[in-house]
Amino acid sequence: MPHRLESESRKLLGRLREALAGDNEGQARLDRVVDLIASSMQAEVCSIYLFRDSETLELCATQGLEQEAVHQTRMRLGEGLVGRTAQSGTVINTADAPAAKGFRYMPETGEERYSSFCGVPIQRLGDSLGVLVVQTKAARELTPDEVYALEIVAMVIAEMTELGAFVGEGAALSARHQQPVMLRGTVAQEGASEGQVFLHEPRVVVTNPISDDPDRELARLREGVETLRKSIDNMLMGARTADTDQAQVLQAYRMFANSSSWMKRMEADVANGLSAEAAVEKEQSLARTRLSKAGDAYLRERLHDLDDLSNRLLRILTGQGSNAEHDMPDAPILVARNIGPGELLDYGKKLKGIVLEEGSVGSHAAIVARAWAIPLVINAKGVTREALNGDTILVDGEQGIAHLRPDDTVHAAFRDKLEMQTRAQERYASIRDLPATTKCGQTISLMMNAGLIADLPSLEGSGAEGVGLFRTELQFLIRNQMPKRAELSALYSRVLKSADGKRVAFRTLDIGSDKVLTYMKPNDEPNPAMGWRAIRVGLDKPGVLRMQLQALLRAADGGPLAVMFPFVAQMSEFRAAKAEMDKAIAREEKLGHALPSKLEIGAMLETPSLAFAPDTFFQEVDFISIGGNDLKQFFFAADRENERVRKRYDTLDVSFLTFLEQIVKRCQTSGTPVSFCGEDAGRPVEALCFAALGLRSLSMRPASVGPVKHLLRRVHLAEVRAVMDKAIAEGHQSVRRAVSDWLVYQV
Incomplete structure (x- = not known):
């Protein structure tokens, strides 16, 4: 850039700094800015258009256009040259504006006198704030150096909005990071919590955009x-x-x-x-x-x-930007773009909730959040841009919403919700040590899901009878290299001791899909959920599977042990996995190690194909755990990571319930214990319907045990089944409404 233009650019920024440092606020500052730019660029017109909402731009300051048009002229995103500049995020520079594509004539501005148009987006890190426009009577395109100078100025305007320089009466911009914001995302873990923002990577605020040296x-x-x-x-x-x-x-x-x-x-x-x-x-x-x-x-x-x-x-x-400079608040809600399991576990169970800009319902963060029973909202676009450390935040894991800096009305309503939940938990605590026995005398075994040693204290507090699913992959995911057998054995031993004699069903390594080990070469697959994962990885890498099985056998130390293989699709896979267990047992016996007093080897039924396996499979397997999350997505061909289809299909759909009942009947015929494991098991209405189908064991997150037990103890399963059968006979697609309506009058 020529030296003269460099000097002029610096002079303009210097004058802007002086104007912005003055006592003027809001509209007066905006007016001063356009005056300075117009005179510096030797242009008849300089205007600033700012967003009133995400779709509407408003003329907020001008030098050269009719002053009566300020705060009156508006246009939609993409409308006119100004709207196109904002929508594309790129400069539009033309000598003949009326002939340019998308031109819109606005008679109230008096702009018909001006031929040229140069629009520069005002944006900050992907956040579009508005458009800076320069117009001249002469039909000329601005030079690249002049456009560059305008980009510099637009950058400063964007930075100053971040600092609230244009806040005040009459101005379109409100103070950044001071207004209430509602962010809608996706539910990854249910629950509700109130706290203060704790940024995983605190944003850097540039307080000195203009330099004098x-x-x-x-x-x-x-x-x-x-x-x-x-x-x-x-x-x-x-x-x-x-x-x-x-x-x-x-x-x-x-x-x-x-x-x-x-x-x-x-x-x-x-x-x-x-x-x-x-x-x-x-x-x-x-x-x-x-x-x-x-x-x-x-x-x-x-x-x-x-x-x-x-x-x-x-x-x-x-x-x-270093969190070391910021003490964790009393009720921290972690906010991040995304986060790995190791980093998340470093924060410990002090977190009251998590809000992520990215993520998936089966991600590492979701697994840990479920284990900790704290609400998690993912895909909350813009949360890392809007949130500052210490901001008040409300996390609604039931609706997938995060409220930043909520107003008094929202805050009061949310606190009412939290108080209702607290009262409900107190009610559930009173039945903690009682069995989940229905009024008709059927007792349902309620188990909890876990994946961390820190989860085990919830076993007693929740009233669960044991651990129906212990996820073993977390110990692999949080490391940079394969854990050693001795480390795994020590961990599994602590789990069994913490369970204090209650049954723990260990699921062998379930990796693949969205759970990828950093130290294992990734496989680029078009559909990883149906690809190389879980038991398929274990059978292709038998050394890893065998090492884990040996660790489990040693951890049992002569006591009972229950192990189940994930994602078994056919009988041959179960037999191959069981053969690896037989090899591990033979080796342990040869080494003189104690063998389990009772060994149960089960399979997770997560694919429809296994439901139609030969009778011999059901006779050979010691128990079956229906993995509801995966089974549902494959039954309906609806990817549970895809928001467009994830909630399209109901767990209480008649076709799915009919399928579940067929599985239950096959297990009853062969005398094979069967349980349902997954998010739906922890939802009271779903759990009630599962029990009415004949399922006598359900495994869920610890916080769900109380609500499910509370409802089961108040009903007759025969009456629930009669309501379901009536809805089916009447041709309803789902029994949800019929059962829910019946519960209103019965419970």
Whole structure:
């Protein structure tokens, strides 16, 4: 850029800094900004359009257009050249605006006198705030240098909105991070909690977007980038070998950090008056706009790398963003883009809830949240951008909603909900030690699901009779290498001792699908939920399966042991897995180790195919656990990670209940114990219907045991079955409404 333009750009930013530092607020500041830009650019018109809501732009300040149009002229996103600029996130620069595609004439503004149009998006890290427009009477396109100068100014305007510089009477912008925000996501773990935001990666706020000493800022930028590059080199040296997957990822990461074009762009930004931090954010915002629209999935994925690099550099430059600087609040609600199991477990059970911008219902975070019985909302878009450490937040895991900085009305209603839940839990505590025996004398065994040693205290507190499912994969997921047999044996031994004689059913390693081990070479599969996972991995890698089985046998130390294999699709897979158990037993016996006094070997029925296995399978297996989550998605061909179809099908659909009853009858015929394990087992109405079908064992999260027991103890199963049969006879697709309506009058 020519030296004159560089000087003019810095002069403009200097005048903006003076204007923004004055006593004026809101509208007066916006008016001063457009005046300065118009005079500096030698343009007849400068206007700022800001979003009134997510779909509507409003003319909020102008120099050159009719003042009566301010706060009166509005347009939809994508409407006119201003709307197109906001929608695309890219500059529109034309010498003949009326002839440009999408032009919309707004007579109230008096803009017919102006030929040229240059619209620059005002955005911050993917958050579109509005459009900065410059117009001239002369029919000319702005030069690349002039457009660049406007981008610099738009960047500063975006940063100042973050700091609340334009808050005040008459202005469209409200103070960022001060207004109530409701974020709608996806339910991954039910429950409700109130607390304060605890950011996994606290956002960096740039408080000094404009610099008055480019040389000093250039030195700071170069020093920060050098520190960043050294840190990446150190990470790369920590990789075990140069050809590991980890090293390959870090090599790509290093390439980004050493990009000369990235560095030159940031240096140019600083030379034109931005601080080092603002220069980093400007390039981060522009890259987000470009890469997020890329059709190439690889390029879109690189956006995460660039984001991470930029955030690391911002933390180096500002010293912000380390949670070590922030004490965890009394009631922490963890907010993150995404998080791995190891990082999540480091926070411990102090967390009262989790809200993620990404994630899935079967993710590591969801597994841990279920184990801890804390509400989890995923896919809450924008939560990391909106939340600040310490913000009040309400997490509604029943609806998949997070309320940030709620107003008094929302807060009061939510607290009423929490109080009702507390009273209900007190009521459930009174029946904790009583059996789940119905009025007709049928006793249903209520078990709990677990996956951590820390879960076991819930066994006594919940009133569960044992552990119907102990997930063993968490100990594999939280490590960077395969755990040793002795480590697993010690852990399983502590689990059994903590259960204090109550039955624990260990599920062997269930990885694959969305549970991927970092130290196991990933397989790119078009449909991982139906791919290489669970027992399929165990049978293809028998050494791992055998090592785990040996650890379980040693942990039993001569006592009873129950083991079940996940995702068995046919009898031959169960027999092959059982053969591995036989080999493990033979080895333990040869070594002189004590064998279990009672060994139960079961299978999880999670695929419809296993329900139609030969009779001999049901005779050979010691017990069956119906894995409701997977079985339901395969029965209805509805991916449980897909929000469009996940809730489309009802567990109490007549076809699904008929299928479950067939499984129950086959197990009754062969004398095989059968239980239902999954989220639906912990929902009282569903649990009631399962019991009416003949299921006598249900396994659920600990917090669900009380509500389910409370309802079961108040009904006659024969009456429930009669209601279900009547609904089926009348041709209803689901029995839910009929049973729910009946319960209103009976319970």
